[in-house]
Amino acid sequence: xxxxxxxxxxxxxxxxAAVYSIRQKDLLYATIATGIISLVLSVLFYLLQAPDVALxxxxxxxxxxxxxxxxxxxxxxxxxxxxxxxxxFKSGVK
Amino acid sequence: MKKFVVILLLAVMGYYISAIFFDIGFGNSHLVEGISxxxxxxxxxxxxxxxxxxxxxxxxxxxxxxxxxxxxxxxFLAVTALGSILYKKRHQAxxxxxxxxxxxxxxxxxxxxxxxxxxxxxYVFIHGHLSPGGGFQGGVIIATGFLLMLLxxxxxxxxxxxxxxxxxxxxxxxxxxxxxxxIYGGSFLENFLPVGTLNDLFSGGVIPIIYIxxxxxxxxxxxxxxxxxxHEKG
Amino acid sequence: MEDTLFKLLDYGIYGxxxxxxxxxxxxxxxxxxxxxxxxxxxxxxxxxNLLLVAIGYLKGGTAPIFxxxxxxxxxxxxxxxPQALVLTAIVIGFGVTAVALSLVIRLYxxxxxxxxxxxxxxxx
Numbered sequence: 001x002x003x004x005x006x007x008x009x010x011x012x013x014x015x016x017a018a019v020y021s022i023r024q025k026d027l028l029y030a031t032i033a034t035g036i037i038s039l040v041l042s043v044l045f046y047l048l049q050a051p052d053v054a055l056x057x058x059x060x061x062x063x064x065x066x067x068x069x070x071x072x073x074x075x076x077x078x079x080x081x082x083x084x085x086x087x088x089f090k091s092g093v094k
Numbered sequence: 095m096k097k098f099v100v101i102l103l104l105a106v107m108g109y110y111i112s113a114i115f116f117d118i119g120f121g122n123s124h125l126v127e128g129i130s131x132x133x134x135x136x137x138x139x140x141x142x143x144x145x146x147x148x149x150x151x152x153x154x155x156x157x158x159x160x161x162x163x164x165x166x167x168x169x170f171l172a173v174t175a176l177g178s179i180l181y182k183k184r185h186q187a188x189x190x191x192x193x194x195x196x197x198x199x200x201x202x203x204x205x206x207x208x209x210x211x212x213x214x215x216x217y218v219f220i221h222g223h224l225s226p227g228g229g230f231q232g233g234v235i236i237a238t239g240f241l242l243m244l245l246x247x248x249x250x251x252x253x254x255x256x257x258x259x260x261x262x263x264x265x266x267x268x269x270x271x272x273x274x275x276x277i278y279g280g281s282f283l284e285n286f287l288p289v290g291t292l293n294d295l296f297s298g299g300v301i302p303i304i305y306i307x308x309x310x311x312x313x314x315x316x317x318x319x320x321x322x323x324x325h326e327k328g
Numbered sequence: 329m330e331d332t333l334f335k336l337l338d339y340g341i342y343g344x345x346x347x348x349x350x351x352x353x354x355x356x357x358x359x360x361x362x363x364x365x366x367x368x369x370x371x372x373x374x375x376x377n378l379l380l381v382a383i384g385y386l387k388g389g390t391a392p393i394f395x396x397x398x399x400x401x402x403x404x405x406x407x408x409x410p411q412a413l414v415l416t417a418i419v420i421g422f423g424v425t426a427v428a429l430s431l432v433i434r435l436y437x438x439x440x441x442x443x444x445x446x447x448x449x450x451x452x
Contacts, residue, residue, distance in 0.1 A: 001333075004333050004336070004337065007337065007340070008336075008340065011340050011341070011344045014344060014348060015344060015347055015348065015351075018347075018348045018351045018352070018371055018375075019351055021367060021371065022351055022352070022354065022355040022359070022364075022367075022368060022371070027361075027363055027364070027367075030364070030367055031367070034367060034370055034371065037348075037371060037374050038374060041374050041377070041378060044378060045378075045381060048381055048382060048384075048385050048406075049385065049389055049390060049391045049406045050381050050384075050391070050406070050411045050414075051226035051391055051393075052148075052150045052151075052226050052227065052228060052231065052411060052415060053377075053381060053411050053414050053415060053418070055218075055226060055227060055231040056230055056231050056234065056415055056418050056419070057377070057418055059231060059234040059235055059238060060234055060418055060419065060422050061374070061418070061422075063234075063238045063241065064234065064237065064238070064241075064316065064319075064320070064422060065370065065422060065425060067241060067320065067323075068319075068323055068425070068426055068429055069367070069429065071323050071324060071326065072323075072363065072429045072432060072433055073363070075326060075433050075436070076363065076432065076433060076436040076442060077361075077363070077436075077442055080359075080360075080361045080363075080364055081361075082441060082442070082443065096358070097358055100354060100357050100358055101354070104350045104353060104354055107350070108346055108347070108350045111346055112342060112343060112346050115342040115346070115379075116338070116339065116342060118383070119338065120334075120337065120338035120341060120342065120382065120385065121334070121338070121385055121386060121387035122386075122387070130407070132409065133407050133408070133409060136408065136409070137392065137405060137408070140394070141394055147393055147394045147395065148392075148393050148394075149392040149393065149394075149405075149408040150392060150408050150411050150412050150415065153408055153409065153412040154412050154415060154416075158412065161416065162416070165416045165419060165420060168420055168423060169419060169420070169423050172423035172424070172426060172427050173423075173426075175427050175430075176426055176427055176430045179427075179430045179431060179434055180430050180433065180434065225393070225395075226391070226393065230415065230419055292394065292396075293394075293395075293396050312419075319426060323426075323430075326433065
């Protein structure tokens with residue numbers, strides 16, 4: 001019984017993180033939401049009795065994809081509408 | 095207006111796709127009433143013919159080994175394309191785009207963690223045929239260890255030539271083992287070493303050798319990707 | 329009771345996977361910034377991998393590894409073929425994301441914007 005509650009909570013977390021990462025305008029928060037999707041996916045792979053796939057998804061999806069996205073954001077814009085970029089960066093949000 | 099049309103089309107598509115999957119069912123034995131012959135053949139041949147405990151390893155390396163060669167090639171092409179798109183001249187290489195000085199905890203902690211992470215990665219790809227793991231998993235774990243060191247210290251370098259040499263040698267080992275199987279046995283990537291008993295370290299013929307080569311290659315490639323992206327100055 | 333719970337799980341897992349794919353597709357079709365489109369592609373990859381592994385599950389099954397002591401009391405094993413396929417798909421998805429992000433960096437350096445309505449010329 002407790003397993004079913006856990007699995008339903010994981011499903012809701014995954015859908016919530018996906019919707020959040022698409023709708024958020026600050027791209028750094030969207031990247032962290034992508035990392036949360038990969039983490040929940042890795043736990044679901046373990047519960048579906050697939051340990052090799054869970055290891056691969058945990059290592060690639062959480063560590064390497066997030067760092068590549070963060071370096072790209074550092075070299076390009078941070079906000080989705082670029083008019084926000086100049087105001088918010090200059091007001092001290094570094 | 096455009097968003098409304100897109101949502102409508104996606105809802106129609108989602109309804110038809112989920113109807114198919116609800117019809118298949120979850121946890122039944124599959125798609126054909128009762129028997130799935132390929133799965134039973136693989137599970138039986140793994141124990142009797144190959145003596146490898148991990149079925150997914152024996153599928154990836156031996157039964158569908160040519161697809162793994164294709165995947166290693168695609169990963170190599172992706173890393174080469176990334177290196178050539180972010181190309182810059184020789185004298186600019188060497189300054190990093192992210193300049194932060196990490197705190198004392200990170201610098202002293204990562205010196206302790208780095209050998210442990212590399213040891214874990216090596217253990218995972220050496221025991222790929224006995225427990226969950228394998229070449230890809232171990233290589234990615236080692237690349238994560240190098241990422242930790244690159245983020246903690248500003249002047250930590252990995253020799254670019256050394257990475258290229260390791261990667262090329264590992265790729266040559268994989269293709270060479272396949273060619274040796276072609277000469278000796280009759281088909282590409284055939285098992286020509288004696289298979290041992292089940293759950294032994296030296297069981298499975300050429301499967302541990304191929305997976306060790308894949309582990310080295312993936313580790314060197316992904317470390318190169320991280321190094322290239324970190325040294326990108328905007 | 330157990331049957332209704334399992335039916336809820338059946339609708340839940342396939343519904344979650346298809347919903348994540350559709351959310352990613354919406355982001356790839358509607359959004360205007362290049363980096364948001366690449367994030368949507370990564371979300372679509374995750375949804376597809378979950379769908380593939382969920383097909384291969386057998387009720388009451390165990391992981392397809394012949395650990396020592398298994399052969400005395402054998403149980404049903406889940407299907408190992410979709411797992412081998414998803415192993416390859418995850419690595420290739422990462423490779424595609426890495427190349428796409430390098431193209432985004434290069435395009436930003438040339439046009440100084442990431443809005444796809446303003447990137448009109450085809451030459452670098």
